[in-house]
């Protein structure tokens with residue numbers, strides 16, 4: 220795990236955006252795994268800025284999103300399809316037919332999930348997966364207790380996640396309790412992972428993810444087993460890390476060829 224601690228969410232998001240933009244620039248075509256939530260918005264803003272001001276093209280990008288609420292149509296303003304269109308796809312030159320978000324309105328959920336996995340496989344797998352982090356340690360919507368080998372499937376959201384996400388809805392009663400999410404096993408197959416987490420509300424879970432024992436109790440701890448993960452966090456989210464000074468020292472002393 221490479222821990223990149225920056226002063227605030229703006230600076231960390233911009234840097235993560237630049238990193239991802241360079242990956243897009245240097246690939247002939249690239250399959251991205253994309254995340255929603257409040258955290259990645261500023262990173263998407265940076266990608267859009269680079270498209271508008273620096274010629275970053277998404278013409279050869281295809282994407283698979285991590286998750287979607289069951290029961291929300293793509294034009295519902297809290298669906299993750301709507302979020303992706305609104306925060307990224309509508310503002311860049313991506314071919315929307317190459318962007319996939321699980322269909323939360325599918326009549327046959329297991330068939331939808333199996334097809335999603337199959338499509339990912341046929342696309343050659345995810346090259347770079349963006350992740351946020353739930354306060355309960357979820358990645359995607361893989362709540363505590365999720366199998367660390369799980370594949371795309373239905374999940375039931377915890378009360379804590381419903382409460383966290385209620386801020387985007389008119390009331391907690393409107394938050395769907397079911398979702399489709401890539402599994403932890405699915406996420407772990409990405410060649411590279413970029414996780415973002417900001418604010419003091421994420422400090423405990425960041426400490427657990429980086430320093431805790433690997434356990435389904437905190438699904439994000441499985442990322443300790445992935446060979447290529449970058450964690451972009453701000454000072455507030457990093458505050459409880461035991462080896463914070465070491466992580467900063469490593470970052471400040473990267474050999475030139477490793478810098479980005």
Ligand code: GLP
Nearest residue numbers: 255256257258351352353359360
């Ligand atoms: C959401 C999403 C996750 C996201 C996480 C954190 O519910 N399903 O993909 O990473 O919870 O959300 P936020 O970035 O708003 O804190």
